[in-house]
Amino acid sequence: MDQAVPSTTFVNDSKIKRQKLEETTNNSINRLLTTHFEDLSNELIYQIFELLDSYDVYIIFSNLNLRIENLLTNSNLRINVDLSSISKSNFQHYYKEIIIPHQLRINSIRLTNLFIYNHSFSPLRKLTSLCQLEKLIIHNIQMNYLEELLISLRVLPKLYSSDIEPIDVITNPSRIYDRIFRLPVLKYCQISFKIKPNAILLLETTNKYSSIEHLIIRNDISFHHLDTLLSFIPHLRYLSCLNIFRLKDSPTNIRPIILNKLSHILFQMRHTTFDQFKQWITNLSHRIEVLCI
Incomplete structure (x- = not known):
């Protein structure tokens, strides 16, 4: 007769699978919640720029990427x-x-x-x-x-x-x-x-x-x-x-x-x-x- 598999084996396998599922789920949620600055809409970026000193905006964002640079140079954003x-x-x-x-x-x-x-x-x-x-x-x-x-x-x-x-x-x-x-x-x-x-x-x-x-x-x-x-x-x-x-x-x-x-x-x-x-x-x-x- 085949020997019965100890019940503790099923418990450990289930625990490992549950942990992997939780890790996968958390990673997916974190990816969804994490937003890069360059992914924001133009309107939201403009609002952020208006709260900052114009020189700081220029130094920090002008070389970030081509889109942000165009927003800085080709917009009607007011400068303080x-x-x-x-x-x-x-x-x-x-x-x-x-x-x-x-x-x-x-x-x-x-x-x-x-x-x-x-x-x-x-x-x-x-x-x-x-x-x-x-x-x-x-x-x-x-x-x-x-x-x-x-x-x-x-x-x-x-x-x-x-x-x-x-x-x-x-x-x-x-x-x-x-x-x-x-x-x-x-x-x-x-x-x-x-x-x-x-x-x-x-x-x-x-x-x-x-x-x-x-x-x-x-x-x-x-x-x-x-x-x-x-x-x-x-x-x-x-x-x-x-x-x-x-x-x-x-x-x-x-x-x-x-x-x-x-x-x-x-x-x-x-x-x-x-x-x-x-x-x-x-x-x-x-x-x-x-x-x-």
Whole structure:
């Protein structure tokens, strides 16, 4: 008679088969769940690119494969230029590889490095060609460059947001404010100026008003200077002054203020009592006119 096969043999064979089946199944699932970057759709790749710095995108993905390279060079993907931490050694390469060939795709620029402004490859020399530029952040800029810059920005048809912080002490703030207010489509403006004490603010008398709706002033400003500024910003909706103070002498011949759209005010005051603030608000309300369209 044939000898019976021990039951333990069937148990071991079954266990081995089950383990092999589990390994095969897990491997198949892992292959299905694992997605390579180059397998993503164009739309998803564009969304990822928009979250990254343009220079990082160029360095990391430009040589990945021909498809990705074409997406980078032949698309309408908006480019956000951030030069706040770039080194001198990388700057010239960035300028030639990103800024020059893609001028019509640049949506925003952030400049904070002092060496960039007087560099022979400074982006400031190309700003008038950036017709899609919407946002501009300029910090640590010297006054001689800033004044020229603000004049050149008038030709940009889509520049609606600016953040300006010069490195110098401003002796004549009137010229800077006047040039900012002449930017044709500016809606959001954040400024931080070091203004010489007792500087006089006298803007040009004109029937043209600023388009600014959202104004943040981070530097010291007196109620009197603020009065002058407000008389040129009739479309203002939000106002924030982070260090406002009161002068002893009141100015004369300040024109009426048009502020029928203003809905939010944020003030931080020093050397000013609540009664003085209340008096300023009362005087301001007496000078407000309704804008008739």
